[in-house]
Amino acid sequence: MMLKLFVIAVFVHTISFVGFVQSFDYKDEIAQGTCTSLITEPDHIYAVRRTCSSNTPTTCDAVCSNIGKKCFNALHVYSGIILGGAETGKQGLHTYKYNSCSGTNCGPNFCCCSDKPHAVPNPNAFKDYIAQSACTAILPGSNHVYAVRRQCSSSSTVDCNAVCKDLTKTCFNSLHVYGGVQLPASDTGxxxxxxxxxxxxxxxxCGPNFCCCSG
Incomplete structure (x- = not known):
């Protein structure tokens, strides 16, 4: 009788454990693996669950700060389909990477936190590269060239002459670099x-969002 009870207890525990891993815990593991991969410096890394709802104002910056950590990215790990061992060519797991710690609402459901501050990648960095290349090509003659970001808003009265002058530079042109679509390598036309x-x-x-300044 005791042996039967032991076998039943082990079986129930196994079913419960496997069910827990498959129903939610895989999200923790995906988030932990992703957060760990997002920084290259040595550090302790924590994938912290965040409540994801339409009225949640708390950002990942705040979530990490509340446990004495620094946020360096945020994720949404979806409840995707757990495929069978032999299934291929079907959509299964699904994640979204924010490259920001300021998202609210729903929104991230995991925050990447660490003991030390790490730079959050800038998803619009390509704009800086385009502006720097364009300003360099536009410049007549030879000189140092600086593509300087300008705040682009309908109420802004500060033009690029003023932006460059504040840096003791001279403006020679201005650009607006839009947030266009970065096409896959195989897309043409x-x-x-x-x-x-x-x-x-x-x-x-709004207006230029980059000023071409020279020394």
Whole structure:
């Protein structure tokens, strides 16, 4: 009788454990693996669950800060389909990477936290590269060239002449680099990246988001 009870207890424990892993815990494991891969410096890394709902104002910056850590990224690990061992060619697991710690609502359901601060990748860094290349090509003659970000808003009255002057530089043109679509390598005949060249440093409002300044 005791042997039967022991076997039943082990069986129930196994079913319970496997069920727990498959129903939720895989999200923790995916988040932990992803967060660990997102930084290259040595550090302790924590994938911390965040409540994901339409009225949640708490950001991952706050979630990590509340446990004495620093946020360096955020994720949403979806409840995807757990495929059978022999299944192929079907959509299974699914994640979203934010490259930000400021998302609210739903929103991230995991925060990547660490003991030390780490830079959050800038998803718009390609704009800096395009602006720097364009300003360098536009410059007449030889000089040092700086593509300087400008705040682009309908109420802004500060033009690129002023932006460059504040840096003791001289403006020679301005650009708007749009948040275009970065196409896959195999796509052709489609609009991807997009810029506007002003040939002026006096435009305000929105307006240029980069000023071409020279030394």
């Amino acid at each position: 489609k609009v991807g990246l997009h810029t506007y060249r002003y040939n002026s440093c006096a435009s305000s409002g």
